[in-house]
Structure formats: C-alpha cells, structure tokens
Amino acid sequence: xxxxxxxxxxxxxxxxxxxxxxxxxxxxxxxxxxxxxxxxxxxxxxxxxxxxxxxxxxxxxxxxxxxxxxxxxxxxxxxxxxxxxxxxxxxxxxxxxxxxxxxxxxxxxxxxxxxxxxxxxxxxxxxxxxxxxxxxxxxxxxxxxxxxxxxxxxxxxxxxxxxxxxxxxxxxxxxxxxxxxxxxxxxxxxxxxxxxxxxxxxxxxxxxxxxxxxxxxxxxxxxxxxxxxxxxxxxxxxxxxxxxxxxxxxxxxxxxxxxxxxxxxxxxxxxxx
Amino acid sequence: xxxxxxxxxxxxxxxxxxxxxxxxxxxxxxxxxxxxxxxxxxxxxxxxxxxxxxxxxxxxxxxxxxxxxxxxxxxxxxxxxxxxxxxxxxxxxxxxxxxxxxxxxxxxxxxxxxxxxxxxxxxxxxxxxxxxxxxxxxxxxxxxxxxxxxxxxxxxxxxxxxxxxxxxxxxxxxxxxxxxxxxxxxxxxxxxxxxxxxxxxxxxxxx
Numbered sequence: 001x002x003x004x005x006x007x008x009x010x011x012x013x014x015x016x017x018x019x020x021x022x023x024x025x026x027x028x029x030x031x032x033x034x035x036x037x038x039x040x041x042x043x044x045x046x047x048x049x050x051x052x053x054x055x056x057x058x059x060x061x062x063x064x065x066x067x068x069x070x071x072x073x074x075x076x077x078x079x080x081x082x083x084x085x086x087x088x089x090x091x092x093x094x095x096x097x098x099x100x101x102x103x104x105x106x107x108x109x110x111x112x113x114x115x116x117x118x119x120x121x122x123x124x125x126x127x128x129x130x131x132x133x134x135x136x137x138x139x140x141x142x143x144x145x146x147x148x149x150x151x152x153x154x155x156x157x158x159x160x161x162x163x164x165x166x167x168x169x170x171x172x173x174x175x176x177x178x179x180x181x182x183x184x185x186x187x188x189x190x191x192x193x194x195x196x197x198x199x200x201x202x203x204x205x206x207x208x209x210x211x212x213x214x215x216x217x218x219x220x221x222x223x224x225x226x227x228x229x230x231x232x233x234x235x236x237x238x239x240x241x242x243x244x245x246x247x248x249x250x251x252x253x254x255x256x257x258x259x260x261x262x263x264x265x266x267x268x269x270x271x272x273x
Numbered sequence: 274x275x276x277x278x279x280x281x282x283x284x285x286x287x288x289x290x291x292x293x294x295x296x297x298x299x300x301x302x303x304x305x306x307x308x309x310x311x312x313x314x315x316x317x318x319x320x321x322x323x324x325x326x327x328x329x330x331x332x333x334x335x336x337x338x339x340x341x342x343x344x345x346x347x348x349x350x351x352x353x354x355x356x357x358x359x360x361x362x363x364x365x366x367x368x369x370x371x372x373x374x375x376x377x378x379x380x381x382x383x384x385x386x387x388x389x390x391x392x393x394x395x396x397x398x399x400x401x402x403x404x405x406x407x408x409x410x411x412x413x414x415x416x417x418x419x420x421x422x423x424x425x426x427x428x429x430x431x432x433x434x435x436x437x438x439x440x441x442x443x444x445x446x447x448x449x450x451x452x453x454x455x456x457x458x459x460x461x462x463x464x465x466x467x468x469x470x471x472x473x474x475x476x477x478x479x480x
Contacts, residue, residue, distance in 0.1 A: 031407065169306030172338055174331040176324045177382050177458055178451040179442075181335065185412065193398045193410045235314075239382045241324055242317035249313035252306075 031195055038273070048140055048217040048269035051224040055141025058134055064114030073109035075102070075142065086146035087266055090255045092157035099163040101254045103228045104246035106138050122245045126232075127223050139215055139226045146266045151212065153258040160255065163248075167256030170249060171201070176239040182253070184238075196273075207260035213270035220273055227254055303336060320384035334447040346446045353443035356455050357436050365431035365468050372470030373477060375463050376402050382458060392458050394438075394467055399449075402470070403477040412449060420472040421479040434468045 059070045059082075075085035076093070090101040096108055103125070110116045127133035155161050174181040185193060186201040200206035215226045225233075231250050235243050243250050307325070316322045330349055333341060341349060359365075378393025380386060396402050399412035423430055437444050439454030453459040459467070470476050 165302055166306045166309055169303050169335075170310060172335050173306065173310065173327075174335050175327050176320075177456045179331060179334075179456075180451070183339070184449045188412075191410070191412050193412065194408045196410075198412075236320075236383050236385060239320065239324065241314045241320045241322045242384055244313050244315060247313035249309045252309065 035195060035197075042219060042271045042273075046217055046269070046271040048144075048215075048224050048271065051137045051140035051217070051269070052144045053141075054132075055137035055139065055144075058138055059141055064110065064116045066113065066115035068113045068115075070106075070109050070113060070138070072113060073106070075105055082142050082145045084146050084149045086143045087149045087151050088154060090160075090163065090251050090258060091154050092159050098248065099157075099159050099251055099255060101227065101246065101251045102139060102142060103135060103226060104251055106135060106142070107246055125245045126225075126229050129222065136215075136224050136226055136229075140224050140269050143215055143266070143268050147268065149266055151208070151258065151262045151264050151266055153255070153262055155259060163252045163255040164259050166249075167252035167254070170253045171256055178239045180238045180240075182234065182238070201257060201260065204260060204263075207257055208264035211257050211261035212264045212267045213272070215268050216270040216272045218272055224269060300336070317384040319382070319386060319388050330442055330446070337447070339447040341446050349446045350443060353440050353446070353452075353455075354436075357439045357443060358454070358461075359432065359435060359439075360461055360465065365435045365465060366426060366473060367462060367465030367467075367469050369466065369469040369473040369476035369478075372466035372468075373403065375459070375466055376470055377406070392463075394453065394459060394463070396467070404480060405477065416471060417478060419478055420474065420476065423472075425474055425479075426472040430472055431468055434471050435464060438464045438467055 059073075062069050072079045074080075074093075074095075075082060076088050076091045077083075077085050086102055089105070090099050092099050093105065093108075100108065107118060107121050110121050111118050121135070124131065125133055125135045127136050155164060171182045171186075174184070182201070185191070185198050186206070189200045189203065189206070191198045191200075199210040201210060214230050215224060217224050228245060228250060231253060232243055232245075235241075307327075310325055311322070314322055314325060327335065330353065333345060333349060337345070375394045376396035378391075379395035379398050381390050381392030396416075397406060397409045399410040401409040401411075401415040401417050404417055420426065420430070433444075437450075438459070440452045441448040441450035442452060451458060454461070454464055471478055473479070
C-alpha cells in the first residue's frame with residue numbers, strides 16, 4: 001500500500017497545479033491549450049508503473065494447476081521473448097491456428113502453460129476499485145517491454161490479412177438504436193465529443209497516435225486499461241451489445257487499428273484523463 | 274476488372290461521390306464480418322444482440338462508407354421521409370428549458386443503463402448548442418443562434434427541425450446523427466422540447 005500512495009499523491013498534486021494552469025490558459029484562449037497542459041502534467045508520474053511491476057511478478061511466479069510461470073510463453077517472437085513482442089501483435093499463431101492479440105495470447109499461455117481454465121481467466125478481465133485484474137497487470141508489463149520500439153504488425157499470413165479486412169468492415173459497420181459505427185466518431189480529423197479529441201483512425205497519423213498510447217492508466221477510473229477494454233467501452237457507448245473478451249471480432253478490429261499504426265514508436269502504457 | 278474499377282472511380286468522381294475501392298464494397302467480406310460479429314457479441318442488460326441487425330439504410334451506409342450513389346441516395350431519402358410521424362396535434366414546439374436538459378444528457382440505451390433510464394439527446398456531445406455551455410463537441414455543425422439566424426419558429430422551420438430530429442437520414446442520407454424518433458430513442462414530447470430549444474426566441478440558443 002505504501003508503494004501506491006506516493007504516485008497517487010503526486011497525481012493529486014499535479015491536478016491542483018493543473019487547475020491553476022487552466023485558469024491562466026483560458027485567458028488567452030481555448031480549452032485545447034489547457035487540456036494539452038493537463039496531459040503533459042499527467043505524464044509525469046504514471047501509476048501504470050505499479051501495474052508493470054505487479055505484472056512482472058505475475059509473469060515470473062509459478063502459478064496455476066501446472067505450477068508454472070509464464071516465462072516460456074510465446075508471444076510471437078519465440079518462448080519467453082517479450083522485448084518488442086507487442087509491436088508485432090496481433091499476429092498469426094500456428095499452434096492455435098488463429099490471429100491473436102496480446103490479451104488473447106496471454107489467455108492462451110495461462111491455459112496451456114499454467115493449466116488455468118479459460119472461462120475462469122476471461123470471466124472478469126477488467127479491474128475495479130474492489131477487484132484487481134491479473135490480465136491488466138500482465139498486459140502493462142508486456143507492453144512496457146516495447147516502449148520506444150517501432151510498430152511492425154505483420155500482414156504476411158493470409159489470416160492476418162483477412163483479420164485486417166474484417167476489422168475494417170467492423171469499423172464501418174453501422175447498427176443499433178443510434179445508427180453508430182466506429183467510423184461515426186473516428187473517420188474525420190479534428191473532431192471532438194464534448195471536449196474530448198477524437199483520433200481519425202482511418203488515417204495513419206490518428207491511428208498511430210491512438211494505438212501507441214494504449215494501454216493507458218485512466219486517471220478518471222484509477223485503473224490501467226487495456227486495448228480490449230478500450231474497444232469494449234467504445235462499443236458500450238456505440239450502443240452495441242457486448243463484445244466477448246479477446247474474441248475474433250475484437251482481434252480483427254485491433255488488427256485493423258494496429259496495422260494502420262505501423263511505423264510509429266510505441267509509447268505505452270500511457271496516462272489519460 | 275481493373276478497367277471496371279477505374280471506370281467506376283472516374284464516374285463516381287464525375288458525380289461528386291468519394292471514390293470507393295472495390296475492396297470496400299466486397300459484399301462477401303461484409304457478410305463474413307457480420308457473421309463474425311454475430312458470433313462474438315452477446316446480449317448484456319438492455320443491449321441485446323438483435324441490435325447488430327442492420328436495416329436497409331445502415332447496410333447501404335456501411336457498404337458505401339457513407340457516400341451513396343445519387344440514385345440510391347434519392348431512394349433512401351424518400352423512404353426515410355415516409356417514416357416520419359409528425360405530431361397529430363399539429364404543435365411542434367414544447368418547452369425550451371426542458372429541451373436544454375435533454376440536449377445536455379447523453380444518458381440511455383447502453384448496456385450499463387437501466388430499462389427505465391430516460392434517454393437524453395446527447396446534443397452537446399456533437400454540437401455547440403447554447404452560447405454559455407463551453408463543453409461541446411464538433412462532429413456536427415454549431416446550432417448556436419439556430420432560430421435567430423433562420424427567422425425563428427416559422428411553420429417550415431418547425432417542421433424541418435422536428436423531421437430532422439425524428440429521422441436525420443430523410444434529409445442527409447448516411448448522416449452521422451441518430452434517427453431519434455425513428456428508433457424511439459426520444460419521445461414526441463422530447464422532440465418538441467428540442468424544437469423549442471432551437472427555435473423559440475426565448476431559448477438560450479437564440480440569445
């Protein structure tokens with residue numbers, strides 16, 4: 001608990017400073033400048049580090065019915081190789097004969113290597129104030145090992161190419177009581193919902209910025225949120241039914257976004273409002 | 274095949290339609306993606322899987338990426354216009370103050386909302402509406418001083434705003450705006466309050 005209090009106290013402090021900054025920035029003009037300033041201040045002291053540390057411990061600890069660690073987990077670059085692995089996901093895995101994103105692959109390893117039950121592992125993937133998610137911590141640890149490296153998501157295997165194409169269809173798919181698609185909010189430059197900037201995910205620049213800053217610690221929720229969470233909460237607000245965790249549909253959509261972000265330097269886990 | 278695509282692109286550009294590549298309109302791919310979503314989405318709370326089912330307009334707007342060919346657009350517009358139920362009492366305007374509450378609320382229809390949650394219009398999410406609320410989105414055009422700039426609550430203006438809120442696709446096919454009346458997201462009384470918000474000279478929108 002002592003390890004938690006310091007960064008949180010730091011954030012409270014930066015928020016207070018930010019409030020002062022906001023009023024100053026508003027004098028000369030827009031909210032945009034103040035929001036940018038708020039983001040910069042947040043970036044200094046990211047509680048995501050705590051998740052990374054817990055994830056590293058989980059990765060290296062022998063757990064589950066098979067009493068094994070995840071150190072032999074193959075994230076695509078070979079067993080145990082995690083440096084840069086996230087920059088090449090989602091990708092095709094011959095052993096499961098499907099395209100997997102990081103979260104799906106972590107579940108695969110927890111089932112195959114540690115003997116956990118798939119249903120159990122995926123039942124409650126997202127943490128809350130009263131519940132810690134192992135998957136969120138593991139994700140934080142693995143992605144931190146790709147920080148500063150260039151996104152290079154493969155499109156060699158036919159199933160990887162198909163995942164991209166299906167993901168694009170899902171992105172443009174309009175349905176539900178609000179007639180929304182992902183594209184409704186994310187296919188034009190410079191748009192906002194309320195004061196929240198919306199990345200244009202159909203263009204390289206927008207996709208690169210968005211994809212390389214997820215997963216992220218969400219200050220408003222006090223949790224580290226993964227890419228699967230990001231899509232899940234977007235679909236909620238899109239008024240869609242619930243996407244199943246680490247399902248093929250979510251992996252296809254992630255592939256579409258990740259490939260569009262290729263070439264950019266990975267910068268997660270980031271920190272967001 | 275290549276010539277056909279190029280010819281189509283040239284035709285599309287001549288008609289002022291954004292070019293759509295052959296891959297974008299591959300019906301087999303859309304069918305496959307739809308099947309994938311049906312497999313991988315589940316009902317939760319009030320958000321049932323049936324919501325994935327597309328009507329004609331949703332399907333066309335998906336297929337053409339929002340840029341319908343002129344003849345299709347004309348047909349869609351007429352069909353959507355026919356769905357609009359204008360108020361039986363002939364009154365279009367309600368209470369603008371209530372309208373602003375509806376405009377401010379983005380609640381409703383998600384799987385975390387209750388069946389009895391009163392839906393909001395979420396107007397400020399995408400539009401500037403009043404002159405005083407600075408937290409507004411920019412996906413849609415500014416509506417600030419909407420009535421003042423258009424001659425106020427004339428019969429034509431009221432009917433247009435009511436119809437647009439009821440079914441935006443009747444005016445702009447593949448508009449990003451939800452069809453609030455068509456889907457039953459907002460009630461007739463709520464739509465009337467929003468008409469007042471935009472057109473009543475007393476409304477904060479028109480100050």
